[in-house]
Amino acid sequence: MPLTTTLIELPFADRLNESELKILSENAELVTFEDEETITLQFASAEKFYILYSGKVEYHLNVGDQRGGLTVGENNERGTPIGWSGFREPYRFATTAIAKGRTEVVAWDNKLLRxxxxxxxxxxxHFLSSTLLYSTHLLRDARNSWIQGSIPMTVDSFEGSTTYTSFQDKGPSESNLEFFRQSNFFNPFSDWHLMKLAEISDTKYYKQGEKLLSKGEASHKFMVLKSGKVALNYIKENGEVYTSDILQERGQVILWSAASFDAIPNFMELVVLEPVEVLEIQRIDLLVLYGEFPNLGMVFMYRLLWLLGSALKAIRAQVITQTYDRELLTIQTMIDQAGALLSVTSDIHKIPSLLAEKLTQGIAFDLLDQLSKTGVGQEKSLANLFVKVTGPLRKEYLFLEGLKKMTNHVIKAPKNTPSAQLRNECSELFEKAIAYLDISIDGVENIPKESGNIFIYNHLLNHPYYTLPNNFQITLDSHFISMLLYKYYKDSGLRVVRIGKGPEYGHQDYYNKLGHMGVRTADSDPAKLSAEEKRKNRMLFFDEASDKLKQGINLILSPEGTSRETHQSPVDFKPGAFMIANHSGIDPLIVPVALSFFDKRMSKAKLGVVIKPAFRLSEVIDTTKPFKEELRGFLESYSKKYRSYVEEAIQLVEN
Structure with a gap:
């Protein structure tokens, strides 16, 4: 029995006449799904297309080995399309749709419908335009999910991407028709369609800083980029701006919602970063053309759904990475989803394996950059997507390469290079390396104007990922403080470092070349020293450290004597740093530096640094009482107090 009465209640019905509704209803059926029944299955052949009539549907994305998948949306609004990815090659469902409660849908055989x-x-x-309108909430929900796990990103985060030079000389002037033929978006359009579009198109120029679209504003223009750069921004209620993409590819549609027959709500803003040249079509002209040539309108709706699907895929890829903290899982999932659209010989299949090893990541990034320019079809689209997804990983790779360069510079330096010069050169190279990291610093005003101070810090473990190919681990926290001192004093100071065990001779050679002060521990030397020999060595160390302070050299050391993860830091302080201050006889300033997340993968964390006001030992202990007893009491309370400093460093990052 035809479902004409049922179809009248769907969003597009008022645009169709009685005979058109009858044709559509004769091919439809009303299907009921019980709670938790599967309506569509990810990757399955899209044999059916559904529109929600009553109940609720929840969408899941199966990701690699993650059982149960990732929930990527839900809807209970009548008219919501389910399975519209079946309108696009390879005609397979992009997500798994699950009925939540008793759910009724209107169903069509997909091939018959097309x-x-x-x-x-x-x-x-009209059917496809309604599908587009009622599917845009998926993009809004995906962006909201991405924002929840992101930190505000600006256009600076995308620097280094290749782009066309604005208004570059492209040789002989090209017609609008010739330009349309070069755009990937217009591939399915016939020449006859493109001629009609070319007739209503105009070339326009926009200056840097101009807004092409504001949040909440309806778009009245459809735009295709010829040259320049445009930022796609999401603006939260508190004013924070998240740049989700930089649009810069010639032939790329940068403003599409005006081309939909149904007006599409807008949640983003588009801002010109570099002067742009666009091909522009007024919305009213498109609607007139659709009325005259509905076949052209239908093809346009198909392509807008394709564009929406591509945008959804890109934003969901970032959500997957945030949720599972695994870029390789995201990339492999996206490759699997592309399925038959990718050639089995495509180099894109190499990317997960190349990214899996630190030593081949550079090859992976070079290959992605190449494929994003020269790839074909889906291969090029995926390469562009992976360039965005791997942005944090690429920065981490460049950071690690910077560490290698710094270490090699020290190791290869001529033996007669002054250690102070080498320490400063090391700090300059470290500063270049950490330029790729996200670091928040508070309290720089607490750094004393004059040098000759003791800088103490909570010592954090190194993440194993930063072990260099020769098994050497650079202590990131102490190198950071040296770099900070070099910026303020033009001298990176002296660090107190543990004298390594026999097998760690490389570690010791590195620090010896830099001229840092070595301190022996129980593990440093297998030879048994007498109590008198230990006391003598300790006094020699205190004398040397005191001399350095009197010369106006800053000392850097951790009172813990060991390293921990951020959530465990610090452990109880040992007296060494404070005994140096007392032994020096000049009562130097002691500057506390609290650190957070230097023990994490830098691609997964933002680093926090809090510098607290300096103090002198004479200000915190009673110098008229026995020193050791006073110091013991101070250390017991100060270790606990220092934990609050570390909490500040954590909050600096997380707020």
Whole structure:
């Protein structure tokens, strides 16, 4: 029995006449799904297309080995399309749709429906336009999910990307028709369609800083980029700006919502970063053209759904990475989803393996950059997507390369290079390396104007990922403080470092070349020393440290004597740093530096640094009482107090 009465309640019905509704209803059926029943299955052949009539649907994305998948949206609004990815090659469902409670849907055989659109493009245009309108909430929900796990990103985060030079000389002047033929978006359009579009198109120029679209504003223009750069921004209620993409590819549609027959709500803003040249079509002109040529309107709706699907895939890829903290899982999932659209010989299949090893990541990034320019079809689209997804990983790779360069510079330095010069050169190279990291610093005003101070810090473990190919681990926290001192004093100071065990001779050679002060521990030397020998060595160390302070050299050391993860830091302080201050006889300033997340993968964390006001030992202990007893009491309370400093460093990052 035809479902004409049922279809009248769907969003597009008021645009179709009685005979068109009858044709559509004769091919439809009303299907009921019980709670938790599967309506569509990810990757399955899209044999059916559904529109929600009553109940609720929840969408899941199966990701690699993650059982149960990632929930990527839900809806209970009548008219919501389910399985619209079946309108696009390779005609497979992009997500798994689950009924939540008893749910009714109107269903069509997908092939029959597409054939109906071909023979009745007026039906196809309005049906697909409604599908587009009721699917945009998925993009909004995906962006909201991405924002929840992101930190505010600006256009600076995307620097280094290749782009066309604005208004570059492209040789002989090209017609609008020739330009349309070069755009990937217009591939399915016939020349006849493109000629009609070219007739209503105009070339426009926009200056840097101009807004092409504001949040909440309806778009009245459809734009295709010829040259320049445009930022796609998401603006939260508190004013924070998240740049989700930089649009810069020639032939890329940068403003598409005006081309939909149904007006599309807008949640983003588009801002010109570099002067742009665009091909522009007024919305009213498109609507007139659709009325005259519904077949052209139908093809346009198909392509807008394709564009929406591509945008969804890109934003969901970032959500997957945030959720599972695994870029390789995201990339492999996206490759699997592309399925038959990728050639089995495509180099894109190499990317997960190349990214899996630190030593081959550079090859992976070079290959992605190449494929994003020279790839074909889906291969090029995925390469561009992976360039965005791997942005943090690429920065981490460049940071690690910077550490290698710094270490090699020290190791290869001529033996007669003054250690102070080498320490400063090391700090300059470290500063270049950490330029790729996200670091928040508070309290720089507490750094004393004059040098000759003791800088103490909570010592954090190194993440194993930063072990260099020769098994050497650079202590990131102490190198950071040296770099900070070099910026303020033009001298990176002296660090107190543990004298390594026999197998750690490389570690010791590195620090010896830098001229840092070595302190022996129980593990430093297998030889048994007498108590008198230990006392003598300790006094020699205190004398040397005191001399350095009197010369106006800053000392850097951790009172813990060991390293921990951020959530465990610090452990109880040992007296060494404070005994140096007392032994010096000059009562130097002691500057506390609290650190957070230097023990994490830098691609997964933002680093926090809090510098607290300096103090002198004479200000915190009673110098008229026995020193050791006073110091013991101070250390017991100060270790606990220092934990609050570390909490500040954590909050600096997380707020």
């Amino acid at each position: 054939a109906l659109f071909d023979s009745n493009p007026q039906i196809g245009m």
